[in-house]
Structure formats: C-alpha cells, structure tokens
Amino acid sequence: MERTKVFASEKIPFFNRDLSWLSFNERVLKEAADKRVPLLERLKFLAIYSSNLDEFYRVRMPVLQALHRIGKEEGETGAVGKAESVLQEALDKIARQQELFGEILTTGVLPGLNENKVHLLYREALPAEMSEETTNYFLSKVLAFLHPVVLAKDMSGFFPENNQLYLLLEVLEAGEEQQVILNIPSDQLPRFYPFESKNGTTFIAFLDDIIRENVRWLFPHASVRSCRSFKITRDAELDLADDYEGDLLDQISRLVEKRDRGLATRFLYQPGISPDVLERLRKAFNLRKAGMMEGGFYHNLKDLFSFPIQRPDLSEKKWKPVPYNPFGWTGSVFDHLDEADALFHPPYHSYDAILRFFNEAATNPAVSEIYITLYRVASDSLLANALINAARNGKKVTAVLELKARFDEANNVKWAKKMKAAGVRLIYSVTALKVHAKIAVVKRQIDGRQKYTGLLATGNFNEKTAALYTDHVLMTSRVELLRETELLFIFLARREKVYNPALIVFKHLLVAQFNLQQRFLDLLDAEISSAKAGLPASVTIKMNNLEERVLIEKLYEASQAGVEIRLIIRGICRIVAGVPGVSDRISVRRIVGRYLEHGRVFIFHNGGEPLVYMGSADWMNRNIYRRIEVCFPVLDPALKEEMIHLLNLQLRDNQKAVYIDRSLENIPVEEPEEPVDSQQCIYDWLKNRKMGS
Incomplete structure (x- = not known):
C-alpha cells in the first residue's frame, strides 16, 4: 500500500527522548509523594527514582554532553518547543526533581515514619x-x-x-x-x-x-x-x-x-x-x-x-502469586500443551509453571533438543540450572546468551562459563547486534515423529525479575509458530554480521531485521484504509518505550485518517498526543504501580476480528534497527479475548495511570464513580478465575 504523506516531516512533533524519560522518572517520584501509598513503599519509590537517575547519568548523560558539544540535538522537542539546549533543560528538570525528592522525604515520609516510632x-x-x-x-x-x-x-x-x-x-x-x-x-x-x-x-x-x-x-x-x-x-x-x-x-x-x-x-x-x-x-x-x-x-x-x-502495617499487603495450572496439569506439561495453548502472566501467576516446563524438558526421555534465548539470567537461576541438568542428561541444549545485556554482563559471563562446562552449546550475538528476543523451543521424539513445544514471551526468562515485572508468556505447541522460531535459532547460529531478509521468510512471527517494522506498518495501513472507508478502526498498543520515527509518523497518519489510537507507554514516549490536526485521536497513558509494567502488546481492530500480537520489541531505534526481536500472534480465540480484557482494565485505570500531555507533564486520570487500580483488578480477576475453575 502506498504511503500517504500527511505533513512535512520537519513539522512533525516529537518529544526529546531524554526529556521524556525524565518525565517518567518524575512519575516514579510522584508515587513516593502519594499519601495513599504505605510509607515503606514510598521509601522504595524514592530509591527507584535515585537508582534510575544514577543510570541516566551513566548511560544517557554522556550522549547529551556529546551532542551539546557538537551543537546537535537528537530531535525536535515538538509541541514543547525547540529547546536551545536539551542538556540544560534536562539539568533544570533534574534540579527541580531533586528539590521535590527532598521535600517528599523531609516533609512527608520522615514525619510519617516518626509517627510510627521509626526515626531516620x-x-x-x-x-x-x-x-x-x-x-x-x-x-x-x-x-x-x-x-x-x-x-x-x-x-x-x-x-x-x-x-x-x-x-x-x-x-x-x-x-x-x-x-x-x-x-x-x-x-x-x-x-x-x-x-x-x-x-x-x-x-x-x-x-x-x-x-x-x-x-x-x-x-x-x-x-x-x-x-x-x-x-x-x-x-x-x-x-x-x-x-x-x-x-x-x-x-x-x-x-x-x-x-x-x-x-x-x-x-x-x-x-x-x-x-x-x-x-x-x-x-x-x-x-x-x-x-x-x-x-x-x-x-x-x-x-x-x-x-x-x-513492618506489614507500613507496607503493601503482599499478593500471593496465583498458582498456574489452567488444564489441571496432572501429567506432563507437554501433553497438555499438545492439546491447547496456555497464557501465563507473571508476577500475578507463580513462576513455578515456567520452572516446571524446563525441569520436565531436562528430564523427559522424549525430549531431544532445547533451544532458548537468555538476555538477563537471575544470579541464582533455577532455570539455568535446569538447562545444565538437561545437557548432563544427554539433551542437545542450545542457548543464545546475550553477553552485552547492560549491567548484567558479569552475571551472564558467570553463567556462560557454567553452562559451557556442562556441555550447553552457547551462541553469542554478533558484536553490534543484540539478541533481545524471548523465545524457547523444546523438541520431542514421539513414535518416530518430531513434536514441538515452546515459549514465546514479552520478558526475560528470569525468575527474579518475574516477581517484579508484569509480562506475558505464551506456551504453545503450534507448529507454524515454533518451526519459524527454530529457523531463527538456526540462523542465529550462523552469527552473520549482515541479516538479509531475503534469506529467510517469516509468515507468522514478526522478527526485527527481517519483517517486524514492515508488518506493523502494514497493520496500521489496514486500519487507515478501514477508517477512510468509514468503518470502525482502532489500535491499542502497550510498550515500555516509543521512539522510532517511521512508526510514530505512521501513528500520526492513522490518527489523521480517523483511527482511534490508545497507547500505554511506561517510559520514553516521543509521540505528542492531542495536537490539533495531527494527533487528535491519540491518547497516551503511563502506569506506575507496585509492579513494573513491562509487557508489549499490540491490538488491531481488523474489521471486528481483532489481531493480537505480543513480544519483546519496543518501538525504539535500538529494537527496530540494532537488535533481534520477536513478536508473535495470539491465535487461540479465548486467549486473545483474555489479553484484550487485561488491556481494557489498564485503560480504565484512574489510580495509578496518568495521561502524558503536550508539555510532557503527568496528568492524573480524572476519577469516575469507581476507583480502578488496574494491577489490583488484574490480580483479583486472575485469582477469582482460578478459584472458580
């Protein structure tokens, strides 16, 4: 489909990525100021803010300083106006936030602790x-x-x-x-x-x-x-x-x-x-x-x-993870997944189901091969030990291990040495291209036939972060998805420096470096065509970060064509919502709660037959152009409805959600009659469904 130019590119509004990230960290700081949050949790959010800012100075400040020295900025700040110096504006924002940090601590949190006989x-x-x-x-x-x-x-x-x-x-x-x-x-x-x-x-x-x-x-x-x-x-x-x-x-x-x-x-x-x-x-x-x-x-x-x-009285009430056993798993996990897909939602669900999957793979006599990508490995990973056990049990285990996962390099190196010694075949990405996909495939030999079972996820295979980050894991035996997943593993083993999309065709999976960006553009174009034809058209997208210009321009084009676009973006968001004539039909929400929102979900109206994709890819330059990412379709109708329901709960959030306005401010969602904390609602829904099963 030929792309329509809606406006000159130099007039397209974009927030600066670093100022947008500082807006996210301010939202974290505001959670520490919220009197509804228990005191010890407010201290935790102050700690998160401080840790985030340290990382900003380690990772992004060198970039801002370099751009400042050469007189160049990374992009327009759009609706907030062209800043004379993004570096100076960032420093000013940090200074204001630091003042707010001190005010929250000294006039809010510390007096509250004193009242409870805790005196810092x-x-x-x-x-x-x-x-x-x-x-x-x-x-x-x-x-x-x-x-x-x-x-x-x-x-x-x-x-x-x-x-x-x-x-x-x-x-x-x-x-x-x-x-x-x-x-x-x-x-x-x-x-x-x-x-x-x-x-x-x-x-x-x-x-x-x-x-x-x-x-x-x-x-x-x-x-x-x-x-x-x-x-x-x-x-x-x-x-x-x-x-x-x-x-x-x-x-x-x-x-x-x-x-x-x-x-x-x-x-x-x-x-x-x-x-x-x-x-x-x-x-x-x-x-x-x-x-x-x-x-x-x-x-x-x-x-x-x-x-x-x-102290429990000064902390959030702990949520006991919901046991995940959707089919009453009494026999092998693999036998159940041969019959139907399953959708797992950590940290609401207990991670035991994922550990069980890999433990069974390590010991099941029918399993011959295991393939997995590992981006951040837990420091005392039971999952990694399961892979080591599988190799020692004679399984052919192949792990694509990303040694360049920032701040986890040393830990990943430690596990690489352990797995290599046990006989796990390790594949490292080429130097300039990280493998960020979250995929695993298990192959079994049953009565002379080869069967596939696998995991396709939005977050790392890491039991520690799975207790803190909200993610989604599709457990499936669908051959059409897993053969393509295996094909990607084979291709990664070649460790080629140039990835030629003509060499391999993915029909179901969306894989960065091959077809991911173009498929998302095509899906948006289909919604644009529906809107122009006077038909219902909408897109709901949840990501950590939204930065890449080509896809943002397509979202602007879709808005102008009449497509309703609802975005849930936790961190960096360069799109400017609500600009007359440009992004009238775009809304952007940000949710900060007890768990870190981490899942990536993409829902397209598709003429009333919704298409749901999930995966590892944010729409950032690094994800689109410098990483191997995988997004995948949810094909089971019931699981598709489940994901739509969960996102609709988040779109109703008026307790932990804010709108990002045209000045990069975090604007509270106006509270209707009933308060909705989406994380609480999701946990209750999953728990009640389990109790009713």
Missing part, C-alpha cells in the same frame, strides 16, 4: 543513648574499611570509584590545613544502622553519620573542621569493536572490569565546598567533562532499598 536520623546528631554503641561499632567494624587519602597534585595512586561515597575532610594539624578524602564503605557494610531506644522508637542512623561522629579517631592529633560528602558517576558504556580477536566471553569479562573506570559524567557534592577546593578536585580526578553539581547532604539514596525496617 536525617541531618541530625546521633542521640546520646546511641553514642556508646555506635562508637563501638565504628571501632570494631567500620574502621577496618576506612582509607583516608590526602588530596595532592598527584593523585595517580587513588581513583574514586563509580558511584561510591566519599567524605571530603578539612583537617587542621600543627597549624597546617589539608584536605583528606575518606571513603564511606557502604558497599561493604550496611548503609543504615538500627538502634532500639528505651521509649520504643527505632532510630536509624546513616553509616555516613556514624563515621562523621567518630572521625576524630582517625586524626587524634588534629582538628577536623568540616566534613562534606561527594560521589562521582562514570560513563557505563562498553566499547566493543565491530571486529575483534579472540573469544567474546573473555573480551566482555575484561571490559566489565574496566567499566567503573570510565570517564566521569557527574561530580555530585554537598554544598559548602569552596570553589578553589572544587577546582583542585576537578583537576586531580580529571573531571573536565563532568557536570559539577551541588546536591544534598546524603548521596546514593537508592540504598533506601535496604532500609532495615520491615
């Missing part, structure tokens, strides 16, 4: 009744990890590690002043120290403050005049050449070891350090390209994840 000592002296105990803790435990270093012109023997905490001390001894750098060993000791007071209040002290209060023990003949905290954040990207010598496993191992010695992107410091001392630090630690930023009294508040108080 935040910029406060330790109570006298704690003094003896914390001094003993300092002298018996903390002191062993402290390494004071005098600031000098030549600091070649000292390297501040990425995101590690330090104190800058001004020490006066014999009339001579010097600056001393002292580490805060929060990677070796707990960041927080609890103390039960006589009146029943639990005091929580920062490790930082225990050191501040006892630092005199390090300088018995000197006076410590000031003590201010700082940290350095470093570029996290691994530099992998397109061509390389030797084993990729060894290369990744070496590069991961060097990562934390990358160039500094941010020097965050407690206010009060004099300009001349800051200049000395900048020169000593080669901070010429780093942003010098005043911050709060404490850094790395992502450590609030390890806050040492666990």
Whole structure:
C-alpha cells in the first residue's frame, strides 16, 4: 500500500527522548509523594527514582554532553518547543526533581515514619543513648574499611570509584590545613544502622553519620573542621569493536572490569565546598567533562532499598502469586500443551509453571533438543540450572546468551562459563547486534515423529525479575509458530554480521531485521484504509518505550485518517498526543504501580476480528534497527479475548495511570464513580478465575 504523506516531516512533533524519560522518572517520584501509598513503599519509590537517575547519568548523560558539544540535538522537542539546549533543560528538570525528592522525604515520609516510632536520623546528631554503641561499632567494624587519602597534585595512586561515597575532610594539624578524602564503605557494610531506644522508637542512623561522629579517631592529633560528602558517576558504556580477536566471553569479562573506570559524567557534592577546593578536585580526578553539581547532604539514596525496617502495617499487603495450572496439569506439561495453548502472566501467576516446563524438558526421555534465548539470567537461576541438568542428561541444549545485556554482563559471563562446562552449546550475538528476543523451543521424539513445544514471551526468562515485572508468556505447541522460531535459532547460529531478509521468510512471527517494522506498518495501513472507508478502526498498543520515527509518523497518519489510537507507554514516549490536526485521536497513558509494567502488546481492530500480537520489541531505534526481536500472534480465540480484557482494565485505570500531555507533564486520570487500580483488578480477576475453575 502506498504511503500517504500527511505533513512535512520537519513539522512533525516529537518529544526529546531524554526529556521524556525524565518525565517518567518524575512519575516514579510522584508515587513516593502519594499519601495513599504505605510509607515503606514510598521509601522504595524514592530509591527507584535515585537508582534510575544514577543510570541516566551513566548511560544517557554522556550522549547529551556529546551532542551539546557538537551543537546537535537528537530531535525536535515538538509541541514543547525547540529547546536551545536539551542538556540544560534536562539539568533544570533534574534540579527541580531533586528539590521535590527532598521535600517528599523531609516533609512527608520522615514525619510519617516518626509517627510510627521509626526515626531516620536525617541531618541530625546521633542521640546520646546511641553514642556508646555506635562508637563501638565504628571501632570494631567500620574502621577496618576506612582509607583516608590526602588530596595532592598527584593523585595517580587513588581513583574514586563509580558511584561510591566519599567524605571530603578539612583537617587542621600543627597549624597546617589539608584536605583528606575518606571513603564511606557502604558497599561493604550496611548503609543504615538500627538502634532500639528505651521509649520504643527505632532510630536509624546513616553509616555516613556514624563515621562523621567518630572521625576524630582517625586524626587524634588534629582538628577536623568540616566534613562534606561527594560521589562521582562514570560513563557505563562498553566499547566493543565491530571486529575483534579472540573469544567474546573473555573480551566482555575484561571490559566489565574496566567499566567503573570510565570517564566521569557527574561530580555530585554537598554544598559548602569552596570553589578553589572544587577546582583542585576537578583537576586531580580529571573531571573536565563532568557536570559539577551541588546536591544534598546524603548521596546514593537508592540504598533506601535496604532500609532495615520491615513492618506489614507500613507496607503493601503482599499478593500471593496465583498458582498456574489452567488444564489441571496432572501429567506432563507437554501433553497438555499438545492439546491447547496456555497464557501465563507473571508476577500475578507463580513462576513455578515456567520452572516446571524446563525441569520436565531436562528430564523427559522424549525430549531431544532445547533451544532458548537468555538476555538477563537471575544470579541464582533455577532455570539455568535446569538447562545444565538437561545437557548432563544427554539433551542437545542450545542457548543464545546475550553477553552485552547492560549491567548484567558479569552475571551472564558467570553463567556462560557454567553452562559451557556442562556441555550447553552457547551462541553469542554478533558484536553490534543484540539478541533481545524471548523465545524457547523444546523438541520431542514421539513414535518416530518430531513434536514441538515452546515459549514465546514479552520478558526475560528470569525468575527474579518475574516477581517484579508484569509480562506475558505464551506456551504453545503450534507448529507454524515454533518451526519459524527454530529457523531463527538456526540462523542465529550462523552469527552473520549482515541479516538479509531475503534469506529467510517469516509468515507468522514478526522478527526485527527481517519483517517486524514492515508488518506493523502494514497493520496500521489496514486500519487507515478501514477508517477512510468509514468503518470502525482502532489500535491499542502497550510498550515500555516509543521512539522510532517511521512508526510514530505512521501513528500520526492513522490518527489523521480517523483511527482511534490508545497507547500505554511506561517510559520514553516521543509521540505528542492531542495536537490539533495531527494527533487528535491519540491518547497516551503511563502506569506506575507496585509492579513494573513491562509487557508489549499490540491490538488491531481488523474489521471486528481483532489481531493480537505480543513480544519483546519496543518501538525504539535500538529494537527496530540494532537488535533481534520477536513478536508473535495470539491465535487461540479465548486467549486473545483474555489479553484484550487485561488491556481494557489498564485503560480504565484512574489510580495509578496518568495521561502524558503536550508539555510532557503527568496528568492524573480524572476519577469516575469507581476507583480502578488496574494491577489490583488484574490480580483479583486472575485469582477469582482460578478459584472458580
């Protein structure tokens, strides 16, 4: 179908991707401000915000700084106006968010904890009744990890590690002043120290403050005049050449070891350090390209994840995962899947069903081969152990292991070595192209015939993240899907650097590098044709991120043609909804709740016979152009209706959902008569259905 040009490309509105991501992180921060959220969960959202921001400085800030230096921006900010400097706007947004962070913590969360006899000592002296105990803790435990270093012109023997905490001390001894750098060993000791007071209040002290209060023990003949905290954040990207010598496993191992010695992107410091001392630090630690930023009294508040108080009355009520046994599985999982597909929804469902699938595959005498893609492997993965067991049991096991999964490289390398030693055949992606697909195939020999069973998923085969991320897993024995899946595994084994779509044809699967983008364009074109013919036409899409220009332009075109487009986008969203004459029929929602929304689902009206696809691919440049991704159709009519029902629940959410407006603001959904928290509704629906089965 010939594509219609609706408007000149230079007039197409696009949000900047990094400003959009900062809008998402602000939504996380707003969850910490919500008084309906229990206090300890609000602390958790503050920790998530802080962790997210650290990653932004490690991954995206180097890009913004580079674009700023060469006078180029990644794209129009569209309806929010062309920014003179996206870098400066990002810094301004971060500064405002940091102020909000402090306000939420000090005027909302901490007073609430105090009312419940939990007192986090935040910029406060330790109570006298704690003094003896914390001094003993300092002298018996903390002191062993402290390494004071005098600031000098030549600091070649000292390297501040990425995101590690330090104190800058001004020490006066014999009339001579010097600056001393002292580490805060929060990677070796707990960041927080609890103390039960006589009146029943639990005091929580920062490790930082225990050191501040006892630092005199390090300088018995000197006076410590000031003590201010700082940290350095470093570029996290691994530099992998397109061509390389030797084993990729060894290369990744070496590069991961060097990562934390990358160039500094941010020097965050407690206010009060004099300009001349800051200049000395900048020169000593080669901070010429780093942003010098005043911050709060404490850094790395992502450590609030390890806050040492666990009280049910201050936490969300835990949801017990629903057992997943849709057919009353009493015999083999594979026999049941030969009869019908199954659709699994973690974390609402217990992950035991997936572990059972791989454990049965490892021990079932009929199973001859197992194929799987692994992107992020759990640190103590039962699933990976099942693959090792399968190889030891004589099965032919092939794992496409992505060694370049950011921040999980070291863990994946560890498991690669274990699986390789057990006889698992490992396939690594070519250097410039990640394999992000979530697929598995099991082949059985039954009465001389070969049978296929497999998993097609939206999220990683990782039992740890499956307890935190909402995803969907299709369990199926449909030959038409699984033969194409096997074909992709065969193709990946060739490790070709150039993927030629003419070499392989996928009729059912949508595979990035082959047909994924074009098939989505064709599906949107079909809705456009229906709308122009005066027929109902609609699209509902749920993704983590929406960035890629060609597909966004097609969504704009569909809106102008009369297609109703409902988007649920958790993070980056470059499309601008509600622009008159451009995107009137587009709405964008964002949901942030107790679980991280992670599933990718695509629903097309298709003349009243809905088409439902799910898969691993967001509509981002990296997913479309630089990764192997797989999206797949849901063919079972009942399961198709199930997915439509779940997305309709999310479209009704008025508790955890917001609209993204034309200024990148998170606008609460107006509450109708009945409050709807979609995650609660989905859990209740799945649980009640199980009880009624």
